[in-house]
Amino acid sequence: MQVQALAFKRRRHFALALSSTLLLVALVACKHSPSPDVMATVNGKDILRSDLDKAYNAYKSSQSEAPQEPSPEQANIVRLNLLRSLIDAEILDQRAAKLNLSASEEDVNAKLTEFKTPYTQEEFDKRLKQQNMTLDDLRLQIRRKLTSDKLINKEIESKINITDADISSYYAAHKAEFNVIEPQYHVARIVVTAGPAQPTGNLQSNKATNDAEARKKIQAVRNRLATGDDFGSLAINFSEDPNANSTGGDMGFISESALxxxxxxxxxxxxxxxxxxxxxxxxxxxxxxxxxxxxxxxxYKLIGREPAGQRELNNPSVQQSIRQGLRDSHAQLLKLAYEEMLRDDAKVRNYFAEQILKQGAK
Structure with missing residues (x-):
């Protein structure tokens, strides 16, 4: 009897252990089999199908022409690239939150008010609809941009130091670049075009779509300049020149003949x-x-004017252009390295990419 009782206890313990193991396996399986609506995770934070759909719809709205409907493969290539951008944005958001650098509600509200200033409420709502965006989508976009700017400024730009020796070394190696054969005009501009919707590069993703809108928009900008608003800030927010918006519309020095x-x-x-x-x-x-x-x-704004001839190192505009150029190149390199470092440290799972590979293997 004792032997039978002992055997019964052993079988009971084995059954309990087996059921516990099966339960653990089931829990792990659930943990690694997310909802079909989860496209990726970043350190446990979900990026949902709805997030990717919004990004994809905004991308389609930004195209200059209504393109032919893409093939499923072409659409998925775009979606994979957009998902990578969403992953990177989430990584930066999480890093900023860890450093207490997230944009505040006051920051977002101030920028949103700036965006809405040139328009009536009806015009503003119409623009959101044209871009397949809700007000909450725009607020999220603003928050992420402000947060990213604060993070990069703290972690990268505030640590860049361009010395006088750096400027002298660059000038010595590139002196011929500063020997101009005709007068030069340092010009910035704010541009509004009347064409169809296309990427603009301005903070508001703001685009005039016809001549009447273009006239109204550029006149609103001119009125704000007349009341003392900063030219560079207006260019960043409203200009439709993607090549110069990030520099406040600054086009650099242009030769007299080119103008x-x-x-x-x-x-x-x-x-x-x-x-x-x-x-x-x-x-x-x-x-x-x-x-x-x-x-x-x-x-157009005239920032400076230089006569023909060799511009010497003691010229303030020479020093400024070299300093800014070196600073920009340093910042670009460090930002790329910083983002790669954050990506290496993050725990990312791209379920959408896994799904595509799995389907392709069939």
Whole structure:
């Protein structure tokens, strides 16, 4: 009897252990089999299908033309790239939160008010609808941009130190670049075009879609300049020149002949300015010869003017351009390295990519 009782206890303990093991396996399986709506996780934080769908719809809305419907493969390539961007944004958000650098509600509200200023509520709502965005989507976009800026400024830009020796070394190695054969104009501009929706590069993803909208938008910007608003800030927020928006519309130094060839009327207006002044609203043209036509409007600011000849190292504009160039290249390199480091440290699971590979293997 004792032997039977002992055997019974052993079988009972084995059954309990087995059931516990099976329960643990089931829990682990549940943990590693997320909802079909989870596209990826970053340190346990879900990125949902709805997030990716919003990014994809915004991408389609940003295209300059209504393209042919992409194949499933082409659409998934875009989605994979967009998901990578969402993952990177989440990594930066989490890092900023850890360092108490997340944008505050006050920061977001201030920037949102700035975005809405040129429009009536009806116009603002219409623009959101055109971009397949809700107000909450826009607030999230603003929050992430402000948070990213605060993080990069604290972790990268605040630590960059360009010395006078760095500037002297660069000048010595590139002196010929500062020997100009004709007068140079240091110009910034704010551009509004009347074409179809396309990527603009401005903070608001703001785009005029016809001539009437373009006229209204550029005049609103000109009015704000007249009341003392900062040119660079307006360019970053409203200009539709993706090549210069990140620098506050700064186009750098342009030769006199290049300005004249571009548009004599524009050159005439710029050449009459004093340093720091801005032009009235001027048309900008596309095409050449008989096909040339107005495609939008611009406002130009004269930042500086340099005569022909060798610009020496003691020239403040030379020093500033070298310092800014070195700073920008340093910041770009360090930012890339910093983002790679954060990505290496993060625990990322891309379920969407896994799903595509699994389907492809069938």
């Amino acid at each position: 004249q060839q571009g548009d004599p009327a524009t050159f005439a207006a710029i050449s009459k300015l004093k340093i720091g002044q801005v032009t009235d609203v001027l048309p900008i043209y596309g095409g050449a010869g008989p096909t040339q036509r107005a495609i939008g409007y611009a406002i």
